[in-house]
Amino acid sequence: MDQPLETVVLAGNPNVGKTTLFNALCGTVEKVGNYSGVTVSIKKGEFYSPHGRKMALIDLPGCYSLEGGSPDQQIAEQVLLGKDPTYGTPDLVICVLDASNLERHIQITLEIIELGLPVIIALNMVDMAEKSRLRLDPVKLSEELGVPVVPIQANRGKGLTELKQAMRHPLPIAPGAKWKAGDPAARRAFGLTVSQLAARRSSIHSSRLSDRLDLFLLHPIFGWFFFIGIMFALFWSIFSFASIPMGWIESLQDFLIGSVQGIMSEGDLRDLITQGVIGGVGAVVIFLPQILLLFFFIGLLESSGYMARAAFLMDGFMARVGLSGKAFLPLLSSYACAIPGVMATRTIDSAKERLVTIFVAPWMSCSARLPVYLLLVPMLLGGSEGGVKQALIFLSIYVVGTLTAFVVARILRGKLGDDETKSHFLLELPPYRLPQWSYIFRHVLDRGWAFLKNAGTLILGIMILLWAATTYPKLESDDPAKVLAHTVVGRVSHFIEPVVAPLGFDGRTGTAILTSFAAREVFVGSMAQLFQVEVTDDELETRTHIRNSLAAEKWPDGRPMFSAAAVISLLVFYIYALQCLPTSAVVARESGSWKWAVGQFLFMTLFAALASLVVFQVAKLFGLA
């Protein structure tokens, strides 16, 4: 019979490198970043000791003490106190400490020692400490606390062998507290004394590079210029750098279509493969380079330490809408995906502030909206790609979503009233660090693979079904409009057109919107199929052809169907609509109620429809339709 695995727990303050150590020991790619609160849930993995013994490793959210109030800290406390039935009492706790901040970070270790648990200290980021002229004495620290101390550099894998050696059997025994246990003042005084003995600061004081950079990056005026500049550069890069790999994907798509047409005779199966599978799925996959670039740049911002600065800059602004800077980090995370954004609200102490942040998080435009924006934005500027204007429109789209989120948060916060637990924004500004390139590339590949997997499963399936719906039942006629009107899609479009027409859309666009409730990016493939985009042999033609085809569409009275007003109306719909079932599922779990998730879905969908209606009708008044 298998023996239960020994449980090793990683604990410590936020942003000390626990998850980096977890990834290094278990070979996983759990999310890391250079700011507090990246890990908000328990991560479980397995690793082998040098003696071949399999051990369970648990990565806890960071916490400053065992008396914290936010949900992520409560999770950590429950495990350390042995109150979590899933994990029981830990067999060993590895306290990860940032060697540069021993005074502050040693306190949680002392609290864990008071619990009577066996402890090993992993003294992380020793390179940074030495650079800031600290003379570390791990032996002294070990003697004073009575626990093994191992200096490590988790991001480079240094010291891991020594750390594993320290976990050899028998496991270290629980040390006794050398201070008056349970007395916070005695604990603090002891921690201060020990940290001064174990990390001596050089008498020569020099301001760190991080401090000098912060003089500019956190400046009340220049800091904002830099923040806006960096966001603009991000969007400009997404447009500019991706065009070459997009060309490769298009060439591959053309080649595949040409090959199928060369091998197969005309018929339904050939149409299904060329129009439904390659055309429909290809219309979405073509945006893979931009998705990868977005995650790459977000990874750079997260690992450099700038995210925490952005939250610091936003704190004053956030206070005006009834939230704190703590709420800004989950909102920033939501630009990549709303799910980790909603999860990251666990760092917020105040329950009501947390609910409000969860409610508005999906309005931060996530990566799934990117293909839709990339299809529509160039249509506003005559179809050409790249350039400053498109980057500016892109930036505006993100600003519109964000500002609406803040306004709604302000109103909701006022309605919910004050909280019993006040949320205090205490932000530790980490030093700027060079990005962990290997992690970023693995993370980007992970996300890219997930995007492709989704394209090869969910989107492929929807494209096949949509092809069938645009093909059957068949009508023998030479008029393509009559043929389409006879199909399932034709009938559905005819049915919903009166509802979507005031928003500036015809029935086919309405149908494409309906299909995108499965996943937003499906919209692009659906539009490609519903408007019968033909893939040509000419390079760069396919992608622009979708837009050209849409631009050439006309209403029966001869007006262009995709006027500036209609395109803006579509963009507005996609900025606001919540078309993501997994997000609703996570919202229900995190808020503890399906009512909150259903309410959010209905509110956002109705809001999106109303906003589209208003925008289109106003634009029509100005002659843009």
Added chain:
Amino acid sequence: MQETDWQTWAALAVVLTTVVVFALRARRRKSKSGCQSCGSDKSCE
């Protein structure tokens, strides 16, 4: 009666298989909550 060529039958078989796979996946994936678009949060607790 008009003869339906093999490509039509094959295309219909693909469509039918897709419907069945979707139905089976919907039953199996009820409890999962990760983002399919980007793979975020596959195992949050």
